[in-house]
Amino acid sequence: MDFDIIFGNAARAAFGPEAVILALAAIGLNVHFGFTGMLNCGQVGFLLLGAYGTSVSVATFGWSLWAGVLIGLFLSLALAAALGFPTLRLNPLLFAIATIAAAEIIRILIGSTDAIGLTGGPLSVSFDAGAFYDLNPYPDGPQDRYGIGTFEFTGQQLWVITVGWALIALISLAIFLLVRSPWGRVLKSIREDEDAARSLGKNVFSYKMQALLIGGGIGGLAGVIDAIKTSGADPNGFRPQVTFFAYAALLLGGAATYLGPVLGAVLFWFLREWIESFLRQLASESWLPGAASDFLDGAEGIISVAMVGLALVLLMLFRPQGLTGNRTELHLDAR
Amino acid sequence: MPDELTPSPDSPRPAATPPPNPAEGPGKGEIEPILTVPPVPGAPKPNPILTVDNLARSFGGLRAVDVDHLEVERGVVTALIGPNGAGKTTLFNLLSGFDRADSGRWSFDGRAVTAPAPDQLARQGMIRTFQLTKSLAKLTVIDNVLLGAPGQAGERLWTAPFRWRWRDQERENTGRAEELLERFNLAHMRDELAGTLSGGQRKLLEVARALMANPVLIMLDEPMAGVNPALGQSLMRHITLLAHEGMSVVFIEHAMDVVTGLSDWVVVLSQGRIIAEGPPWKVIHDDDVIDAYLGRRRAGDAL
Ligand SMILES: Nc1ncnc2c1ncn2[C@@H]1O[C@H](COP(=O)(O)OP(=O)(O)OP(=O)(O)O)[C@@H](O)[C@H]1O
Ligand SMILES: [Mg+2]
Numbered sequence: 188m189d190f191d192i193i194f195g196n197a198a199r200a201a202f203g204p205e206a207v208i209l210a211l212a213a214i215g216l217n218v219h220f221g222f223t224g225m226l227n228c229g230q231v232g233f234l235l236l237g238a239y240g241t242s243v244s245v246a247t248f249g250w251s252l253w254a255g256v257l258i259g260l261f262l263s264l265a266l267a268a269a270l271g272f273p274t275l276r277l278n279p280l281l282f283a284i285a286t287i288a289a290a291e292i293i294r295i296l297i298g299s300t301d302a303i304g305l306t307g308g309p310l311s312v313s314f315d316a317g318a319f320y321d322l323n324p325y326p327d328g329p330q331d332r333y334g335i336g337t338f339e340f341t342g343q344q345l346w347v348i349t350v351g352w353a354l355i356a357l358i359s360l361a362i363f364l365l366v367r368s369p370w371g372r373v374l375k376s377i378r379e380d381e382d383a384a385r386s387l388g389k390n391v392f393s394y395k396m397q398a399l400l401i402g403g404g405i406g407g408l409a410g411v412i413d414a415i416k417t418s419g420a421d422p423n424g425f426r427p428q429v430t431f432f433a434y435a436a437l438l439l440g441g442a443a444t445y446l447g448p449v450l451g452a453v454l455f456w457f458l459r460e461w462i463e464s465f466l467r468q469l470a471s472e473s474w475l476p477g478a479a480s481d482f483l484d485g486a487e488g489i490i491s492v493a494m495v496g497l498a499l500v501l502l503m504l505f506r507p508q509g510l511t512g513n514r515t516e517l518h519l520d521a522r
Numbered sequence: 523m524p525d526e527l528t529p530s531p532d533s534p535r536p537a538a539t540p541p542p543n544p545a546e547g548p549g550k551g552e553i554e555p556i557l558t559v560p561p562v563p564g565a566p567k568p569n570p571i572l573t574v575d576n577l578a579r580s581f582g583g584l585r586a587v588d589v590d591h592l593e594v595e596r597g598v599v600t601a602l603i604g605p606n607g608a609g610k611t612t613l614f615n616l617l618s619g620f621d622r623a624d625s626g627r628w629s630f631d632g633r634a635v636t637a638p639a640p641d642q643l644a645r646q647g648m649i650r651t652f653q654l655t656k657s658l659a660k661l662t663v664i665d666n667v668l669l670g671a672p673g674q675a676g677e678r679l680w681t682a683p684f685r686w687r688w689r690d691q692e693r694e695n696t697g698r699a700e701e702l703l704e705r706f707n708l709a710h711m712r713d714e715l716a717g718t719l720s721g722g723q724r725k726l727l728e729v730a731r732a733l734m735a736n737p738v739l740i741m742l743d744e745p746m747a748g749v750n751p752a753l754g755q756s757l758m759r760h761i762t763l764l765a766h767e768g769m770s771v772v773f774i775e776h777a778m779d780v781v782t783g784l785s786d787w788v789v790v791l792s793q794g795r796i797i798a799e800g801p802p803w804k805v806i807h808d809d810d811v812i813d814a815y816l817g818r819r820r821a822g823d824a825l
Binding site: 372376397443 | 660
């Protein structure tokens with residue numbers, strides 16, 4: 188049992204591209220759910236359109252990567268508008284259902300055999316993200332590694348996460364500047380009581396739409412990075428659980444805080460990879476019964492995801508406001 | 523603060539009637555034009571801020587509001603009274619756009635209200651409070667009040683991130699909000715979350731927040747329910763002073779002494795219909811009102 192390796196793996200996952208993508212998805216969700224109180228259950232839909240918008244533009248239409256990025260972002264904004272206009276004036280639960288349904292419908296359409304010519308259908312689509320890696324300042328020979336022990340990245344990976352974390356920093360700053368302003372005050376008032384906001388002259392629909400676009404666009408950006416990271420997209424990568432992983436990260440870190448979604452995403456991937464590596468080591472030293480090892484290999488990390496779920500349950504029991512949340516706020520609901 | 527401007531039932535004002543001049547507000551020593559209005563349901567007013575025609579709203583078979591004609595005078599304090607379930611809150615909801623009328627027309631501040639949207643009416647200056655308070659629990663008390671401020675540059679997405687664009691306005695608003703908190707005995711709770719306030723404090727907060735919006739017409743649904751009577755009365759007197767500076771006030775209230783002490787005009791609703799209106803000391807002696815609302819036995823006690 189080598190805990191250095193386990194820790195190294197966990198740390199690599201916590202700062203790697205997967206965590207970047209999850210953090211961005213959770214930041215977007217925080218704008219929807221944390222600050223505005225909109226129950227978006229289909230955040231993955233925005234990621235999906237970001238990723239496929241980029242991939243299809245380059246792979247199928249042969250446009251440049253940067254055009255693809257813009258199209259990916261545009262499509263995720265278009266999804267926000269298309270979801271928001273019909274549903275935001277109605278019951279909030281209808282919005283929740285519409286988001287999850289829209290995300291699933293898009294995933295199924297894109298992954299259907301009829302769409303093979305356009306999106307690759309059930310096969311994944313892949314493209315050349317060279318335009319992005321051409322900008323990579325890190326030497327990227329076959330021997331080049333950055334980091335220590337198992338906490339190491341290739342030059343390409345390091346470039347992706349450098350850009351990713353820079354974007355996270357920029358976006359978090361922008362969200363901070365927005366939310367501490369009177370504009371953010373209106374968002375929170377809508378979360379607390381829409382009718383109170385209306386009675387004071389705030390156009391609730393307009394603010395919700397703005398929040399939906401901002402959070403959806405950030406989700407789209409997460410998808411774009413996903414596409415660049417894997418040089419393609421696969422419909423199976425955009426199942427509904429992605430949304431719930433983003434919720435898990437958000438709640439772990441603390442909803443309606445500025446750093447909560449980022450901390451939560453880091454912690455989520457750290458825990459998940461730590462448990463996964465730990466179990467794999469157990470299995471390799473045959474301390475684990477054969478059936479359990481099958482689980483490890485068969486379903487994609489099913490045990491580690493279950494463990495993260497357990498961690499979340501424990502967190503809700505002992506620190507329900509999340510890592511960075513404010514405990515007094517939480518107890519107001521009980522009054 | 524003596525009740526100079528609020529006649530008591532014992533000393534009705536002499537009914538001297540100088541010609542009403544709607545263009546000017548009631549000056550010092552002048553009789554308010556509202557006192558020249560005949561005390562009959564649906565009476566036209568010299569300078570109405572709100573005019574309602576044939577407004578109706580039913581819930582199933584129950585006709586909750588059925589108002590043929592109502593005018594609310596500008597710059598005075600109008601009390602809306604009536605027994606429980608009379609339709610007072612429903613009338614507020616209809617007028618402020620929070621509920622849809624089955625039929626009817628009304629105009630506010632000279633403009634016909636064609637597609638009533640609550641936020642739009644609020645921006646035009648019709649600010650209402652709720653019988654069941656809507657304090658924004660996870661916002662601080664001061665933020666609750668600041669939210670009321672109209673025309674904030676910082677509430678626009680494009681200016682919000684740039685603090686220097688809204689800092690001065692925010693400072694000005696904060697000053698005004700703090701004055702209001704002071705007046706409403708909430709200054710010590712300034713930075714607490716509104717969810718930690720008591721029931722009465724929430725009522726106070728909601729009225730302060732409504733005043734922050736600089737209303738043209740403020741509609742208060744039982745603003746002093748659960749508030750300690752001395753503070754409640756002093757605040758309502760403050761609001762009546764604002765009325766004499768031009769703000770129009772409609773408030774729903776059950777306590778008769780508050781109504782007679784504070785209002786210039788009383789509208790009585792029963793089973794959705796206006797059964798009487800007039801100056802408080804007259805309305806209270808109206809037989810229909812006593813029958814419908816006060817009950818004969820209690821009429822003597824109330825005076
Ligand atoms: N949303 C609703 N659905 C069904 N019935 C309603 C609804 N709102 C009000 N009512 C009914 O309409 C009538 C008037 O209610 P409203 O709340 O306007 O009374 P009120 O005069 O404000 O009474 P109170 O003094 O007790 O506050 C009541 O009989 C009530 O049951
Ligand atoms: Mg009521």
